Amino acid sequence: MGAIRKGKYSKLGCMECKRRKIKCDESKPVCWHCDRLSKTCVYPARQQKRDLPNVDLAKSLEELLMDQIGDFQETPASSSLEIPELAITPRIGKFDIGQFSLDTESRKYLQLFYDEFTQVIFPFNVREENVIREVILNHAINGGYLLSAVLACGALRSYHKSSSEADEKSYVGYLSKCMKLLSNRISKGLGDELESMILTTLLITSYNASSNVVKWRPHLEAAGRMLMNENIAGEVYSICRCWFISIEILAGLSSKIGGTISNEEWKIMEGWIEDTSQMENLGLIWKNAWNGPVFNLMYGYTNKLGVVLGRLCLLLKETRQNGCGCVSIGEIGWLMEMLDSEDIKSFKIWDGSGYLRKIDGIVPAELLESVEEFDDLGDEGGPLWASWWDISYQSHRIVGIIQVLTELMQLPREHLLNPSKQGETPSWLTADIEV
Known part of the structure; x- marks a missing residue:
């Protein structure tokens, strides 16, 4: 046969x-x-996308970014900033920041970006190297808009520590230079710099979402449009897609106007979530020994919960746009069933046994020392260890439940604060959160 x-x-x-x-x-x-x-x-409108020339996509991206340029004034800091250009092919691997030829002030900002970037974008990283940081710096070595974005992030980090006017001017100057260089490059077509463009827009979105200087939504939308290109593939794009989804879901859950994608685009993104072939090699996911759900270190929760939260974000966006009542009971029921399902509700990285190593992450290791000063932490009098992975996971799950109840079902706050008035307390509200 x-x-x-x-x-x-x-x-x-x-x-x-x-x-x-x-x-x-x-x-x-x-x-x-x-x-x-x-x-x-x-x-999918495949033929339409195949016939769409790069210049048309570039034009739409340029329109998204152009309204940002007017927010900046030419300052001495921005007019005197010199960004070196080096012809080095980007790669993924440990990066030596000594390869950059920068002045003393710029090198200070680069060092801050290198040392503290992990805590902002990739706090759950378990490797010595931060793969996202290494990818960004390997692309930024060629100078231009991405290096300007990196230095802007370093200057902003410095300003948060010092409140220095000089740091603030440097931040605005580098960001202004980045925006202008990026806009000029996009106006000429995407060419062979698509990776650097996506990294730049995601970096600006991530680091400046809490800043009043720049609007982050146009950049997130621009990154999404570029990532929807069906002809791109590779490790860098896998990282960028993972990064984009984490921001998109956060925006969908927390922003009053929701995320930036449509229902059709989310169906494509669910495929990105389920494709873990390159994520494991890059250290972006964690698999338990018992083959449970895959924990995504970029998201801060499992891929399975990511799919549920993504669909919730779409319904939240529809409700915010069209008002309460536009979402069916069946859709709400599916969300609650999934959020309360055993494999999602009971998922945990750490079962309370063994030893957890202190690492710098969301809470620096030196701050964890203070926990040992308490006398009554553990049942046996020893120090209490907290799994930040599990805290992040359950926090996102509970936020999802609260959003379903308050946004989709329009239940009043007192219903959540005093559930006994409504009868028996539901299981999802009293479920133990083990950390």
Whole structure:
């Protein structure tokens, strides 16, 4: 008997079949699988995207960024900033910041970026090298807009510590230079600098979301548009997609106007979440020995919870735009069922046994020493250790539940604060959070 050939995935199939990794029969308007399973069948506009020249995408991105340029005034700091340009091919690996030729002040900002960037963007990193930091610096060595963004982040970090007017001017100056260089480059087409452009927009979005100097939403939207390019692949894009999703979900849960993506785009992103082939090698995910859900170190929760929170963000956005009542009871029921399901509710990294090593992360290791000063921490009198991974995971899960109750179901605050008035306390509200 001849070898059985494995069926190939359809390149023109619907997004639901792509997400489920099954072959689509491409029937329209609804394919056979979606009709059988009562799924929403959506076909991507592939031909339109294939015919879209880079210059058109560049034009739309430029329009998103142009309104930012007017927010900056040309300052002595920005007019005198010189960004060196070196012809070095970007790579992923440990980076030596001595490769940069910078003046003393700029080198100070670069060092701050290098030393403290982990705590801002990738606090759950478990490796000696921070892969995101290394990728950014390996691309920034060529100078231009990405290096300007890096130095702006370092200057902002310095300003937060010193409140120095000089640091503030340097921050605004570097950021202004970055915006202008990026806008000029985009106006010429994306070319072969797509990786650097995406890294720059994500960096600006992440580090400046709490700043009043620059609006972060246009940059997040621009990064999303670039990442939707179906022809890109590789480790850097896997990192960027993971980074983008973490910001998008955070925006969807916390911002009054929600995230930036559509329902169709989220279906594509669910495929990004489920594809962990490169994430493990890059140190972006953690797998338990018992093959439980995959914990994503960029998100701060599991990939499975990420899919649920992403769908919640879409419904929150729809509710904010169209008012209460536009979301069906079935959709709300599915969310609550998933958030209260055993594998999501009971997931934990640490079971309370063994030894946890102190590492610098969300809370620096030296601050954890103060915990040992208490007398009644553990049951046996020893120091109490907290798993920040588990705290982050359960915090996101509980935020999801609260958003369903308060935003989608419009329950009053007193319902949450005094659930006994409503009868028996639901299990999801009293579930123990083990850390």
